[in-house]
Every structure is written in structure tokens, then in C-alpha cells.
Amino acid sequence: MTDLSPDERAVPGAPYADALHRNASGPWVRLGVPGHQDQPERHPALASLAGPELLAMDIPMFTEGVDLPLPDSAEPSPLEEAMRLAAEAWGARRTWFLTHGASQGNHVSCLALRNLGSTAVVQRSVHTSVIDGAILAGLRLEFVQPTVDPHLGIAHGVTADALEEQLTANPEAIAAYVVTPSYFGAVADVPALVSVAHAHGVPLVVDEAWGSHFGFHPELPETAVRLGADLVISSTHKLGGSLTQSAMLHLGDTEYADTLEPLIVRAMNTVATTSPSALLYASLDLARRDMQLNGLRGIGDSIADVERLRDVLNAHGRYADPDPSIHAAPDVIALDPLRFVVDTRSGGVPGYVARRLLEERNHIHIEMATDSCIVGLIGAGSRLDVDYVADALHALPESDLADHPPIHLPPTGERAMDLREAYFSATEIVPADAVAGRVSADSLAAYPPGVANVLPGEVITAAVVDFLRQTAASPYGWVRGSLDPQVTRFRVIAD
Ligand SMILES: Cc1ncc(COP(=O)(O)O)c(C=O)c1O
Secondary structure, three states: OOOOOHHHHOOOOOHHHHHHHHHHOOOOEEEOOOOOOOOOOOOHHHHHOOOOOHHHHOOOOOOEOOOEOOOOOOOOOHHHHHHHHHHHHHOEEEEEEEOOHHHHHHHHHHHHHHOOOOEEEEEOOOOHHHHHHHHHHOOEEEEEOOOEEOOOOEEOOOOHHHHHHHHHHOOOOOOEEEEOOOOOOEEOOHHHHHHHHHHOOOOEEEEOHHHOOOOOOOOOOOOOOOOOOOEEEEOHHHHHOOOOOOEEEEEEOOOOHHHHHHHHHHHHHHHOOOOOOHHHHHHHHHHHHHHHHHOOOHHHHHHHHHHHHHHHHHHHOOOEOOHHHHHOOOOOOEEOOOEEEEEHHHHOOOHHHHHHHHHHHHOEEEOEEOOOOEEEEOOOOOOOOHHHHHHHHHOOOOOOOOOOOOOOOOOOOOEOOOHHHHHOOOEEEEEHHHOOOOEEOOOEEEEOOOEEEEOOOEEOOHHHHHHHHHHHHOOOOEEEOOOOOOOOEEEEEOO
């Protein structure tokens, strides 16, 4: 670059790419997504995608012999074959590769379901992409509340009884939509949820974004597809180890498949890019193959690492074991063995402080933290340096512990308007102290625990405002969807 002309030197740099290179050169221990965790030795085929052939492999869609069959060939194209193999691996009737994350899977599912009717019963803590999908589709949502652990500040899943109650109260519903596993790895009883949904004559959609590795090793929970779910959204790039943004949508081989399949094909055409990245597709194909190969050994090593970390932490005794309390929630039947929750507060360190210190002192990147705990994970087939992480956790200095009130979610306000109507209405911004009683135009969720406190079309109550502002003012909390970090203003439907 030294022989640049003065004009060329005046061209601005590439700050994002530079930052990415800088970050990549750091000696990070990654305990969050993506699940390959920058371990090329554990994922050599995936690593080879970014070698010198990167540009040669970045091809346009509709390339014959890759995306399309060769002319005169009666064989399916390699892309069709790769998706068929994925369907076989997860136990689906059909699988679609996605290049816009599990978010795209949720958008597609909502659009497809809207053809069956206008109301769906949905877990209140669904990812924002389900709410956005409902807005796109004009789907009306009736909610089932997840269980919440008030002390750890985490939201779990829904029980079959809670789903039964909401489906009974909403006989016009055309689908039930749940999330499992949770962000904390808590697994709900999918067979029981399937039975309830099917008894009400509706398909069960499972957002299994965090469980794309399920079913690939005997010690992992079974994938929702094989447990009878009708439609399953899978964020393969999370623990499944494909490249970030790649994901899959699986159609279960159930009584609803014939109805849903053409609706999904149509919805895919509506929201999919016409230029999907071949590299993302290839990474999905490799993640599937690696998990099948690793299922025999590599995933066992990953599980054993996390188990040993738990054992070392429990034997040391500084941090209380949070797993029994998570297991005690009525919806939780299993925990993802590739995740670990450490109750750092019980050892004198708030979770958000532990996260920051681990990053600063040990270059350990943790997936997430609440006031009470940190959550880490490793991907299927990746390894964990147990002693390094355990020593770093034990060496954390104690900090001042502020009061830690248990989390009690305020009741949500009444629905004054439907989601889509609110989204497209004229809006205005009002200060927080004048907003009670107004109808929200935005979706706001306080983290922790990440359950939407107000959605477009719902009345904002004084209790909700207090809860959002208190969470935002705490050193660990934040409010997704807020106009500013302190939640001083709200976007509402104009008078
Ligand atoms: C439950 C759930 N569903 C969907 C998504 C969206 O996934 P993606 O980032 O792959 O679009 C997330 C993201 O974290 C999630 O937690």
C-alpha cells in the first residue's frame, strides 16, 4: 500500500474491516456464539471455507452444478441434496436453508401460518422476530406466559397446562408457537406441548434457535422435529457451528405437513434474498456433516468439558450450583449440557461485573450476564479449557453487592389496537412521566429477563414504565426497543 498516489491515500480506510482484523488477532477464549468458537483445529472443513479460495467460492445463485442441476441431469442439484441430507439428519420431511438467521425462519413461519387464520397462541417471551413476523403477516397474537426465575432473573419456557389454558380460551387459534430451549438452556416438554396443540387441532411451531445441535449425541436432548413438532426454527450458527447468519427451517413429517409445505414455499419466496451466500449454504452443509461425524466422539468431548467445569466449580464451593433451581421450574424437563450458568453473585460478584472482569483480566468472552449470574456455552464439537476458565472464575475479586430485589414482572397493559394497525399508525414521542395510559407503537422488553413488557397496540401502564426505568437504571439491565438507554421517552400512537 506504500505506492499509493496522493489521491488514493485520500480514500478513507475500512474501519470495520480493520476492527475485525484487530479483534481476530486477540487471544480470546470464546464462550458464546457462534459455536465453532474460532477453533479451526476442531472444525477444519469449516475453516477451509475462508482460505485463499474464499472469492472463488463466493458465487452467484443459480450456478449450474451447484444450486441448479447440471443441464440434462435428472439428479437433484447439490443444494437440493444438501437440504435433503439436513432434513434426514434432523428427522424432518423437508428442510430449507436460511441466510438471514432464525429470524427469517420466524418471519416465514408467521407468513405461512396467516394463511390458516388470523390468531396464534404464542409464548410471551418469543424472540422479536416472531413479533415482527406477526406484524408483517397481520397475525393476531394471544400470549402464554413463560415461567420466570425471580432470583436468577431468567425466563424459561411454557408448561403444557399453560398452553392448554390459552388454546381453550382462544378456540379460533390456528397455531401454537413456543420457544425451547431457553437462552439459559432450559428445555421444555415438547411431546406434551405437541399433544396439547394437536388435541386442539393446531400445529405446534417450535423456535429451537438455541437447540440446533439437539439430537446429534445420545446425551443431548432430542430435537423438537423428532419429538413431533410441526415446524421448527433452528439457528444453526448458534451451537450447531455454521457461519453466523446461517440457519434452517424444518418441516416435521406430521399431519400438518401437506398443508404447511406449499405455504412455506410461498413465504420463503416472499422474504428470502435472491442472492443467498453460497458460503453460508456451504457452512450449513458442513455443520450438518460435522455434527453427524462429531456425534460419535467430538460432541461427547464438548459435553464432558462442560460437565467437568461444573464439577470443578461445585467441588470448590465458592459459587452455588444454580441448576437445581432452574430444574425446579415447572416447565423445565432437561438442561442443555453444552451450556453452563454460574451463580457468581453467590460467590460475591454480580454477574455483569464477572463478565466484565473475565473479559478484561482473562480475555474470556461470555455469552451473557444478569445481575446474578453469567451464562457460557460451547458449540457442538468445540472444546473448553476447563482449568483456565475455572481458575479465572475462582480468582474473581469480590465486589460490592447492591440490593438484589427479585424480579416480578408487572402485568401487561390491555390491548387497545392490533399489532399491525399500531405499527402503521401515526406516532408521537412523549416523556416517560406522561406516558401512562397511552398506546405503545413499539415493542419494549426489559433484560433481564427478556419478556416483552409492552407490544405495539398495548396500553402502557405506570407499573410497566416503573419496571422498565428501574431495570434501565440498574448497572446490569437494559431495555430492548427503547428510544434511549434511560427510557426517558416512549413512541406512542398519536392522539
Ligand atoms: C429464541 C430465538 N429465536 C430466534 C432468534 C434469532 O436468531 P438469528 O440471530 O439467527 O436471526 C434468536 C436470537 O438470539 C433467539 O434467541
